Amino acid sequence: MRDITHLNITLDKSIVDYIEECRQKEHPESYLIAVLHKVQGIYGFLSEDHMYEVAHLLGVPTSTVYGVATFYHFFRLKPKGKYSISICMGTACFVKGADLVLQSFKNELGIDIKETTSDGLFSLEGTRCLGVCALAPVVTINDEVFGNVTPNQVPEILIKVKSIDKQAQ
Amino acid sequence: MNMINLKIDDFDIQVPEGTTIMQAADKVGAHVPRLCYHPYLSTDGACRICIVEVEGYRNFVASCHTLVAEGMKVRTNSAELRQTRRDLTELLLDNHPRACLTCDRDGNCELQNLSYRLGVRDRLFAGDRKRFPIEKDNTAIVRDAEKCILCRRCVRVCAEVQGVYNLSQMYRGFTTVVAPAFESKMDESVCIMCGQCINVCPTAAFSEKSHYDEVFDALSNPKKHVVVQVAPAIRVAIAEGWDILGVDATGKTVEALRRLGFDAIFDTNFGADLTIMEEANELINRIEKNEKLPLLTSCSPGWINFMEHFYPEMIPYASTCKSPMQMTSTLVKTYYAQKKGIDPKDIYSVAIMPCIAKKYEAGRQEHFAPEGYPYTDAVLTTRELIWMIKAMGIDFVNLPDSDFDDPLGESTGAAAIFGTTGGVMEAALRTAILKLTGKKPENLDFYDVRAIEGLKEATIKINGMELNVAVANGLANARKILDKIQSGEKQFHIIELMACPGGCVAGGGQPHQPAEQFVYPLDTHIISQRQAAIYSIDSNKSIRISAENPSIKKIYKEFLKKPGSEIAHNLLHTTYSEKYPRGVK
Ligand code: SF4
Ligand code: SF4
Ligand code: SF4
Ligand code: FES
Numbered sequence: 001m002r003d004i005t006h007l008n009i010t011l012d013k014s015i016v017d018y019i020e021e022c023r024q025k026e027h028p029e030s031y032l033i034a035v036l037h038k039v040q041g042i043y044g045f046l047s048e049d050h051m052y053e054v055a056h057l058l059g060v061p062t063s064t065v066y067g068v069a070t071f072y073h074f075f076r077l078k079p080k081g082k083y084s085i086s087i088c089m090g091t092a093c094f095v096k097g098a099d100l101v102l103q104s105f106k107n108e109l110g111i112d113i114k115e116t117t118s119d120g121l122f123s124l125e126g127t128r129c130l131g132v133c134a135l136a137p138v139v140t141i142n143d144e145v146f147g148n149v150t151p152n153q154v155p156e157i158l159i160k161v162k163s164i165d166k167q168a169q
Numbered sequence: 170m171n172m173i174n175l176k177i178d179d180f181d182i183q184v185p186e187g188t189t190i191m192q193a194a195d196k197v198g199a200h201v202p203r204l205c206y207h208p209y210l211s212t213d214g215a216c217r218i219c220i221v222e223v224e225g226y227r228n229f230v231a232s233c234h235t236l237v238a239e240g241m242k243v244r245t246n247s248a249e250l251r252q253t254r255r256d257l258t259e260l261l262l263d264n265h266p267r268a269c270l271t272c273d274r275d276g277n278c279e280l281q282n283l284s285y286r287l288g289v290r291d292r293l294f295a296g297d298r299k300r301f302p303i304e305k306d307n308t309a310i311v312r313d314a315e316k317c318i319l320c321r322r323c324v325r326v327c328a329e330v331q332g333v334y335n336l337s338q339m340y341r342g343f344t345t346v347v348a349p350a351f352e353s354k355m356d357e358s359v360c361i362m363c364g365q366c367i368n369v370c371p372t373a374a375f376s377e378k379s380h381y382d383e384v385f386d387a388l389s390n391p392k393k394h395v396v397v398q399v400a401p402a403i404r405v406a407i408a409e410g411w412d413i414l415g416v417d418a419t420g421k422t423v424e425a426l427r428r429l430g431f432d433a434i435f436d437t438n439f440g441a442d443l444t445i446m447e448e449a450n451e452l453i454n455r456i457e458k459n460e461k462l463p464l465l466t467s468c469s470p471g472w473i474n475f476m477e478h479f480y481p482e483m484i485p486y487a488s489t490c491k492s493p494m495q496m497t498s499t500l501v502k503t504y505y506a507q508k509k510g511i512d513p514k515d516i517y518s519v520a521i522m523p524c525i526a527k528k529y530e531a532g533r534q535e536h537f538a539p540e541g542y543p544y545t546d547a548v549l550t551t552r553e554l555i556w557m558i559k560a561m562g563i564d565f566v567n568l569p570d571s572d573f574d575d576p577l578g579e580s581t582g583a584a585a586i587f588g589t590t591g592g593v594m595e596a597a598l599r600t601a602i603l604k605l606t607g608k609k610p611e612n613l614d615f616y617d618v619r620a621i622e623g624l625k626e627a628t629i630k631i632n633g634m635e636l637n638v639a640v641a642n643g644l645a646n647a648r649k650i651l652d653k654i655q656s657g658e659k660q661f662h663i664i665e666l667m668a669c670p671g672g673c674v675a676g677g678g679q680p681h682q683p684a685e686q687f688v689y690p691l692d693t694h695i696i697s698q699r700q701a702a703i704y705s706i707d708s709n710k711s712i713r714i715s716a717e718n719p720s721i722k723k724i725y726k727e728f729l730k731k732p733g734s735e736i737a738h739n740l741l742h743t744t745y746s747e748k749y750p751r752g753v754k
Contacts, residue, residue, distance in 0.1 A: 006747075051350070063337035
């Protein structure tokens with residue numbers, strides 16, 4: 001029996017409606033991944049509150065929801081940072097040392113791919129080829145493109161972004 | 170049924186269609202090594218230790234989840250198979266602390282056993298292994314993910330037997346871990362602390378939060394008057410610590426506790442008789458007023474946790490009676506303290522329980538005295554007590570028998586059966602019938618409610634009235650019966666609910682199955698031997714109705730007045746409240 005009267009629903013109505021639709025179908029639980037996609041589509045990541053709500057609305061144990069969310073690489077559990085750093089992992093960039101650049105970002109920020117620094121400023125992603133192979137290795141920070149990046153330029157780049165951020169405030 | 174002919178090693182065998190290779194091999198006495206498999210749980214295929222060779226197949230197959238086929242030729246042993254199984258086990262060990270000497274499961278660990286049996290000897294691997302902090306500050310359960318080999322038995326028992334679904338496998342690759350949602354602490358999850366994950370875990374990845382250091386400290390503190398009580402299911406399981414199955418070791422247990430230095434040794438069974446007095450009174454009241462039915466029993470703290478997390482709307486139906494443990498502890502620090510002239514603050518009250526959730530129950534705010542101290546100071550599992558007895562060098566097997574102390578030591582057969590599924594119901598019926606009819610029931614054995622199966626319904630006729638009763642053990646069964654009530658499909662007067670499959674005899678704190686024998690955790694043979702011992706305690710008692718226990722009569726006369734009196738209400742009854750996170754129904 002489904003009892004969700006205790007839930008304080010914060011999910012967007014479109015998602016709640018979609019889950020209701022799934023509930024009418026034969027195996028509602030098989031729509032879990034589709035539901036999570038919609039949540040991430042709207043909010044950019046899966047928060048614990050949202051996963052908890054999905055579990056109760058869809059009737060799938062919370063532990064299963066979390067198991068699925070952590071298993072698939074395309075789900076993120078934390079919001080992107082104010083500055084989202086993407087490192088191109090396409091072939092050209094990779095041969096030219098993108099992995100070393102990535103490692104340098106990881107070391108400087110103390111976070112892994114798909115994570116966000118605790119101050120919420122930076123998050124890291126690896127992306128597929130951005131189509132600017134001439135500039136390999138390529139890093140983008142929000143909309144700005146950095147080309148021919150070397151690992152030891154990384155601290156500099158971060159300082160620059162931070163100072164721009166300060167000025168903006 | 171279609172029969173399938175196949176050959177296993179040198180034996181031709183015929184088995185019903187749908188049999189697995191592993192089951193067929195068991196029949197010819199070929200015990201294929203296995204780790205994640207458990208006969209009462211779904212098959213998972215997580216470990217692949219159970220591989221066998223099938224003629225015509227390119228790869229080895231996992232025998233636990235491959236079905237037999239006509240004309241199959243199976244080999245359960247070959248040099249290559251043995252090597253591969255050993256390799257698989259070594260890979261597990263490379264990612265394992267291998268801390269056997271200081272491990273809780275040492276000597277009783279399926280992984281340790283398996284690696285020995287498969288011939289893993291020296292292991293020089295020095296690479297990286299997974300690292301997780303031990304979660305040890307929970308109230309009842311310790312989770313040590315480094316010792317987890319990802320067999321997922323705990324995930325399955327928690328979902329399939331308990332209907333709690335607290336655990337799940339998370340992440341992938343090197344960081345894979347089994348944990349509650351959001352990797353929250355067990356205390357902050359929907360875990361109902363039944364400890365069945367501890368029972369089925371082949372390693373020490375789950376274990377109870379031990380209280381034995383605190384108890385040893387209290388025992389060596391001359392200022393403390395240390396009192397202990399023993400639950401009904403301990404006496405029939407404790408001897409398994411010395412490989413003796415299915416005996417009533419009450420006398421030796423009491424003697425061992427005396428030698429451990431406890432100042433007074435009481436019987437939780439006394440508390441069970443008292444529970445029946447209060448609960449039968451509650452039942453009769455509710456039936457007379459025709460309100461708050463069905464009455465849901467409240468002795469199992471795992472069930473209470475489940476209700477609070479999953480079915481809080483049922484709270485008004487739960488009996489307000491404290492559990493026998495809490496009734497006994499409360500009387501230790503009130504009635505007994507007054508009688509002895511001891512300040513209750515100087516009493517240290519220990520309970521030996523087959524249960525993990527009791528550790529949590531003891532710490533509930535509802536079970537603190539108004540003066541701010543807990544009625545129960547520490548809870549030891551059967552396993553912990555066995556260890557303490559061994560640590561003190563007490564020769565348990567050859568101990569003489571000893572008796573419980575007064576005034577909380579006398580009990581009836583009705584109390585003895587609290588330790589098994591159906592027992593609380595049967596005990597309640599005996600007293601309720603006496604109260605309702607004024608006559609002793611002609612037959613005290615209510616076979617209709619005795620069962621090892623998880624769910625039983627019966628109708629008992631009293632004075633022309635029909636009493637609909639149900640007994641559920643294993644919370645997946647509790648869900649079934651509660652859903653029936655909520656949908657209005659069925660009406661009951663009283664329902665007995667116990668969290669553990671089979672009742673307290675199979676509690677999360679009971680001895681692990683013997684090592685180096687082909688026995689699984691929660692083995693039905695072991696559980697039914699414990700049950701049989703409990704029923705023999707009952708049938709050997711001259712008094713088998715709680716209301717006829719002389720010590721119970723005395724305590725009502727001297728102290729509690731009558732069942733449901735104001736003082737009884739204040740001391741012996743409790744309240745429950747909704748818990749978060751809420752479980753998904
Ligand atoms: S869990 Fe088993 S194998 Fe691991 S350290 Fe403990 S006893 Fe040894
Ligand atoms: S103690 Fe019980 S409810 Fe909690 S995780 Fe273990 S099996 Fe599940
Ligand atoms: S905790 Fe134990 S039962 Fe659960 S997956 Fe790990 S090894 Fe298996
Ligand atoms: S026992 Fe068959 S795969 Fe684990």
